[in-house]
Structure formats: structure tokens, C-alpha cells
Amino acid sequence: YQRTLEANPYYLCGRNGLATAYSMLGDYQKSIAEYQKIIKLGAADNEVYKNLGKIYWLMKEPLKAEALFQEALRIDNKNIETHQYLAKIYYSLNRIKEAKQSNYRRVS
Numbered sequence: 303y304q305r306t307l308e309a310n311p312y313y314l315c316g317r318n319g320l321a322t323a324y325s326m327l328g329d330y331q332k333s334i335a336e337y338q339k340i341i342k343l344g345a346a347d348n349e350v351y352k353n354l355g356k357i358y359w360l361m362k363e364p365l366k367a368e369a370l371f372q373e374a375l376r377i378d379n380k381n382i383e384t385h386q387y388l389a390k391i392y393y394s395l396n397r398i399k400e401a402k403q404s405n406y407r408r409v410s
Contacts, residue, residue: 314345321353330357348378355387364391 303320306313321336337354340346355370371388374381385404392401 312343314340314343317343318350325353325357330361333357348374348381348384351377352381352384352387355384359387359391364394367391 303316303323306316307320310316317336317340321333321340324330324333324336334354334357337346337350337357340350351370351374355367355374358364358367358370368388368391371384371391374384375388378384389401389404392398392404
């Protein structure tokens with residue numbers, strides 16, 4: 303991924319792959335930096351915000367994670383995994399009413 307991005311720093315699949323690789327290696331700061339570059343390029347979709355939220359959740363920063371999951375839902379409010387993570391955050395913060403409201407409901 304790094305070599306690909308040296309040739310084309312705007313290649314979003316490469317940037318996303320590098321961010322994912324850093325996250326899988328436990329290097330959350332580098333992963334965050336890569337996801338933030340995608341956001342700065344104006345190319346972030348719900349998956350970018352969701353993945354960034356997961357990192358902050360793993361880093362035990364629920365308020366940052368909450369904001370990112372909410373942004374992911376603003377883009378795609380039908381993503382089950384995002385709803386589940388948001389519910390976990392609300393439960394961890396003892397915001398039970400919000401946790402129950404965040405349960406995913408399939409919209410026809």
C-alpha cells in the first residue's frame with residue numbers, strides 16, 4: 303500500500319487498505335492518520351467513519367467514537383454494524399434509553 307501511495311497519493315483504495323493494515327497491526331495512530339487523509343480528500347463514505355469509530359472504541363474513547371458512528375449513520379442509516387457499535391457506546395456510558403433507541407430497525 304505504501305508503494306502504491308508513493309506513486310499515487312490520491313488512490314483511495316490504497317489509502318483505505320493502508321489504514322486497515324495499520325489498524326490490524328494495532329498501530330491506531332497511523333491508521334487514524336490515514337483515515338483522516340481520506341476525509342480531507344472529501345472521499346469518506348460511511349465505512350471510513352465507521353472504521354475510524356471502531357478504532358476510537360478500541361482506544362477507549364467512546365465520545366469520539368460516538369461522533370464518528372453518528373456521522374456514518376448520517377450517510378447510511380441502515381448499516382446494522384454501526385447501530386450495534388453505537389448501542390455499545392451508549393450502554394458503556396449508561397445512556398440506556400439511547401442504547402435502546404439505537405437498535406437497528408429495517409426500513410422498507
